[in-house]
Amino acid sequence: MRVTVLGVTVDTYTMAETVEKIKLAVRGQTAIRIVTANPEMIYASQYNSDLKNVLNSADIITADGIGVVWAVRQLGAQIKERVTGIDLVQSLFPIANAEKWRIYFLGGRPGVAERAVEEVSSDYPAITFCFNHGYFSLQEEADIIKKITDFKPDVLLVGLGAPRQEFWLEEHPGLAYVGIGVGGSFDALAGTVQRAPKKIQDLHVEWLYRLLKEPWRWKRQSVLPRFLFKVLWQRFKLKSL
Incomplete structure (x- = not known):
């Protein structure tokens, strides 16, 4: 089921359902694009029609964050859980390992994607990885696309x-x-950024933990009350x- 949140259509799939759809796409060699939409992204799309079009043209738009889960419920739909980018990636690895997928990491600061590959491949040796950092110029982009x-x-x-990643x-x-x-996600996989403890994640206040760890995020987090108000409206x- 899809629910329109401030003009963005969000899927109510569980993590297991999302993983299953990805597995079927790979097995069927069917191309799909997935957006993990958080409140900041949805709010920004109110003032950027190009972004809204990119989000709504995706094949799957997951509820990345408890704020989006709350919004979906406020609008009268049933949704069991959030499906964040990092959790989705980690849920894919066991299947990717069993089916010997090929996975490309593109993004992060120089050295981060490489470190993430090292960490993940030690647990999932049947996955074939390739990577590139995200600090590339327009002149370098053609070489990266050829590499992929x-x-x-x-x-x-x-x-x-x-x-940027959605447009790309x-x-x-x-x-x-x-x-x-x-x-x-690559920072989390590489261990350069620590996620909140599981208990904090389960309480759905991971956003507060990140804010305390990274106070500079307050400008981004200030979008949340405006997002909540717009959803209530x-x-x-x-x-x-």
């Missing part, structure tokens, strides 16, 4: 930050069966019809 094309990945994970994947279709924008207008 020659590698022929089943899954292309792009961590260029939102919304939309502008370069067909590089893999599955393309996913994963934000800062959307709910009010729907009930007034």
